[in-house]
Amino acid sequence: xxxxxxxxxxxxxxxxxxxxxxxxxxxxxxxxxxxxxxxxxxxxxxxxxxxxxxxxxxxxxxxxxxxxxxxxxxxxxxxxxxxxxxxxxxxxxxxxxxxxxxxxxxxxxxxxxxxxxxxxxxxxxxxxxxxxxxxxxxxxxxxxxxxxxxxxxxxxxxxxxxxxxxxxxxxxxxxxxxxxxxxxxxxxxxxxxxxxxxxxxxxxxxxxxxxxxxxxxxxxxxxxxxxxxxxxxxxxxxxxxxx
Amino acid sequence: xxxxxxxxxxxxxxxxxxxxxxxxxxxxxxxxxxxxxxxxxxxxxxxxxxxxxxxxxxxxxxxxxxxxxxxxxxxxxxxxxxxxxxxxxxxxxxxxxxxxxxxxxxxxxxxxxxxxxxxxxxxxxxxxxxxxxxxxxxxxxxxxxxxxxxxxxxxxxxxxxxxxxxxxxxxxxxxxxxxxxxxxxxxxxxxxxxxxxxxxxxxxxxxxxxxxxxxxxxxxx
Numbered sequence: 001x002x003x004x005x006x007x008x009x010x011x012x013x014x015x016x017x018x019x020x021x022x023x024x025x026x027x028x029x030x031x032x033x034x035x036x037x038x039x040x041x042x043x044x045x046x047x048x049x050x051x052x053x054x055x056x057x058x059x060x061x062x063x064x065x066x067x068x069x070x071x072x073x074x075x076x077x078x079x080x081x082x083x084x085x086x087x088x089x090x091x092x093x094x095x096x097x098x099x100x101x102x103x104x105x106x107x108x109x110x111x112x113x114x115x116x117x118x119x120x121x122x123x124x125x126x127x128x129x130x131x132x133x134x135x136x137x138x139x140x141x142x143x144x145x146x147x148x149x150x151x152x153x154x155x156x157x158x159x160x161x162x163x164x165x166x167x168x169x170x171x172x173x174x175x176x177x178x179x180x181x182x183x184x185x186x187x188x189x190x191x192x193x194x195x196x197x198x199x200x201x202x203x204x205x206x207x208x209x210x211x212x213x214x215x216x217x218x219x220x221x222x223x224x225x226x227x228x229x230x231x232x233x234x235x236x237x238x239x240x241x242x243x
Numbered sequence: 244x245x246x247x248x249x250x251x252x253x254x255x256x257x258x259x260x261x262x263x264x265x266x267x268x269x270x271x272x273x274x275x276x277x278x279x280x281x282x283x284x285x286x287x288x289x290x291x292x293x294x295x296x297x298x299x300x301x302x303x304x305x306x307x308x309x310x311x312x313x314x315x316x317x318x319x320x321x322x323x324x325x326x327x328x329x330x331x332x333x334x335x336x337x338x339x340x341x342x343x344x345x346x347x348x349x350x351x352x353x354x355x356x357x358x359x360x361x362x363x364x365x366x367x368x369x370x371x372x373x374x375x376x377x378x379x380x381x382x383x384x385x386x387x388x389x390x391x392x393x394x395x396x397x398x399x400x401x402x403x404x405x406x407x408x409x410x411x412x413x414x415x416x417x418x419x420x421x422x423x424x425x426x427x428x429x430x431x432x433x434x435x436x437x438x439x440x441x442x443x444x445x446x447x448x449x450x451x452x453x454x455x456x457x458x459x460x461x462x463x464x
Contacts, residue, residue: 130414137411144404145394157461158394161454162408165390172415 011228014088018221025218032211039204054201056114061189062209064107066216067135068170070100074142075167078160088224090156091231093163094146095223099216101139108132119183127176128184131169138166152231246331247339254343257316264312265351272305272352276359287364294363295373295424299417301359302352302377303384307406309348310388313340314396314459324463333456337389341452345385353377365428372427376420380440383416386451393458416443 040058047054074093081089111129112122123129142159149155177186188196189205197205258265279297280290317323326336356377360370391409395401423436 130418134411134414137407141404141408141411144407148395148398148401148404154397154461158458161390161458161461162394165387165412165450165454 011088015225015228018225022218022221025214025221029211029214029218032207032214036204036208036211040208044200044204050118053114053117056110057201058204058208060107060110060114061205062212063103063110064132065209066212067100067104067107067132068173069213070096070103070216071135071138071163071167072170074100074163075170078163081156082160082164088228090160091227092220092224093160094156095220095227096216097139097142097146099219099223101136101143103212103216104132104136104139108136124183126183127180128173131173131176134169135173138163138169142166246329247335250326250331250336251339251342254339255347258343258347264309265347268305268309268348269351269355271308272301272355273359275304276301276363280363291364291366291428294360294365295369295428296421297363298356298360298365298373299377299420299424302349302356302381303410303413303417305352306349306381306384306388307409309344310392310405310409311395311402312348313344313389313392314462315392318396318462323459327459327463333459334452337393337452337455337459341385341389341455344389345382349381349385353381365424368430369424369428372424372433375437376423376433376440379437379444380416380420382444383440383447384413386444386447387412389455390451390458393455393462396459397462416440419443 036058041055044055044058046052074096077086077089077093077096080086081093108129111132115124116122142163145159145162146155149158177184189202276297279293283289283293314323317326323336327333353374356373357370360373365373388409391405394408395405398404419436419439423433423440426433426436
């Protein structure tokens with residue numbers, strides 16, 4: 001396992017694999033998002049209580065999943081960056097942060113648009129919503145740390161320390177609906193007894209989830225590639241100046 | 244252990260001799276809390292309702308103002324580097340700074356909280372709960388704050404970034420702190436909230452010195 005990781009820590013090899021995946025990830029993103037949106041918006045039935053507003057869920061729930069998964073991924077790769085000093089690990093956490101922040105923001109906005117007709121308020125201060133808001137602030141703080149250091153390797157370490165401390169928020173978000181009596185409904189897809197929702201809704205939801213993941217992979221590859229090339233460009237310029 | 248105590252004594256003495264910083268923090272706390280009755284209006288039941296929250300938020304912000312002093316002076320004049328060369332490991336150096344910060348900057352805030360609570364018409368039970376919850380929960384403020392201070396110590400204008408980093412992590416303490424006071428006012432058991440606060444403090448005590456030490460190594464190297 002460790003040997004495998006070291007193999008992928010080489011930026012050139014990473015770029016080669018990423019470039020091979022990239023066209024496929026674009027295709028899967030388009031296909032999955034189109035199918036998911038079509039199934040979610042036109043095929044799946046309207047809810048007997050919520051009516052058509054239930055369709056917001058197909059955008060909202062996968063965004064919230066992604067918000068948490070991206071942060072977890074950043075925490076893991078920051079830890080790898082701190083422990084094994086992988087050059088790609090730091091870059092990948094940096095590249096993932098703005099994407100994760102966008103997913104968090106999307107989840108918050110769609111959630112509040114759904115909350116207005118359902119709960120009668122755009123925002124309620126329950127545990128799930130508040131912890132998601134904290135997650136957004138953590139993403140913003142993380143990006144601010146990257147922006148405030150001139151030395152990139154120092155910025156990487158400082159940001160990694162921050163992201164690892166903030167990782168404590170992830171289980172809090174996940175279990176907030178079980179620990180507190182929240183207005184937000186408890187988990188209904190990933191439960192111990194299997195999914196609690198009907199397949200006509202579950203299928204488009206899962207397709208959307210996969211589509212979001214593949215969207216993330218696509219943007220992520222673009223961003224990491226930009227980071228690696230940018231770093232090489234800087235090295236070239238420094239070398240040129242030295243000659 | 245002896246060097247730990249000596250360092251602790253030095254830090255406390257330094258903070259004590261620079262008394263003006265302490266008075267300024269206390270004045271900020273008092274003024275910030277005073278603004279609320281003026282802003283919200285002087286109805287006593289409204290004040291009693293929002294009092295615990297106002298006091299906790301005020302204490303949080305006042306504490307935030309003092310955070311940059313934890314490492315700043317020692318970092319700037321090079322003392323920190325000398326200390327790191329010494330026999331004491333960085334984690335313990337950080338711990339002495341945190342203890343000194345809590346005793347010299349946070350305890351005074353807790354000491355004047357009852358007076359402010361009375362002025363906000365908080366119920367007598369609530370005042371006791373307020374003191375207990377602050378005593379148990381406020382170490383988290385110093386501990387997490389030290390990590391933020393260590394991360395931003397090498398920056399020229401780290402103050403704003405410091406609050407962006409630290410305040411989101413303060414939110415759990417705020418929630419449980421205010422919840423314990425409100426439970427006490429409503430004559431409900433406040434022990435669960437206090438235990439959660441204690442858990443937060445102990446958890447932060449384990450994690451934060453290491454994180455702050457890692458951040459300091461980064462700042463000094």
